[in-house]
Amino acid sequence: MGHREDLLQGAKRCLLEKGWTRTTARDIVAASGANLASIGYHYGSKDELMGQAYLALMEEWGQRVAALTKETGLPDDPVARRAAMWDAMLRGVGENPGFWQAQLEVISQLGHHEKLKDFFVKAMPMGWEGMLELFEDIPEGAASQELIDSVGWLYSALFAGMWVQHLISPDRTPSGAVIEESLRRIVEGKVARG
Known part of the structure; x- marks a missing residue:
């Protein structure tokens, strides 16, 4: 591995162990064995490197699912x-809770860090497209922008709520079949009152 890949691996480790905001450039250097100047040379900034580490972890999670x-x-x-997909995704959260806890930390910082928020604004549509690939078996690049931006x-959005609740109380997380049945009842207007 070269310095670029070493830095990425070190940043991924730091993201999982320390979170985004507590990770310093020196932490990444210590975790990677690279030198401080190589962060700027290969990635431009620590935040850009952390963003790439975040995207790499998301991609790895999607591949595991x-x-x-x-x-x-x-x-x-x-x-x-879809029910089987929900089950697999939530199993993936349970197998790597550190990554999802780091995401909560990152999200809580968005109001204070404009560059970080801009990174997420640009990255989210890739996640939406990835969801279409997982749930609807639509290959990357084949979905219309309208489909990406809606379905x-x-x-x-559903998954974001699910993984947050799963982190809080995994034993209260419903199965994929229950999630799908709940969605059907909502769509059909068959939610009993009382």
Whole structure:
């Protein structure tokens, strides 16, 4: 591995162990074995490096979720497929809670760091497109922008709420089948009052 990859691996470790805001450039250097000047040379800034580390961790998480679903297989029925996908995604959260706790920390800093917020604004649509690939089996680059901005956004918004609640109380997280049944009841207007 060269300095660039060493730095990325070190930043990923720091993100998981210390979080975004507590990680310094010196922490990344210590974790990577690279030198301080190489951060600027390869990434421009510590924040840019941390952003790349974040994206790499998200991609790795998506690959693990995809691998989980390939191991068990996904049903052909769209509702059963989505239920299995919710289960796999939440299992992925449970297997790597440090990454998701780091995300909460990062999100809490967005109001104070304009560059960090801009990074997330640019990165979110990639996540929405990734959700379409996972849930609807639409290959990267094949979804329309309208689909990404609507259905991909909705999957992402639902999942964001789910992983936060899962971190708080994993034993209260419903199964994918319960999530899908709940969505069906809402869409069909069959939520009983009382």
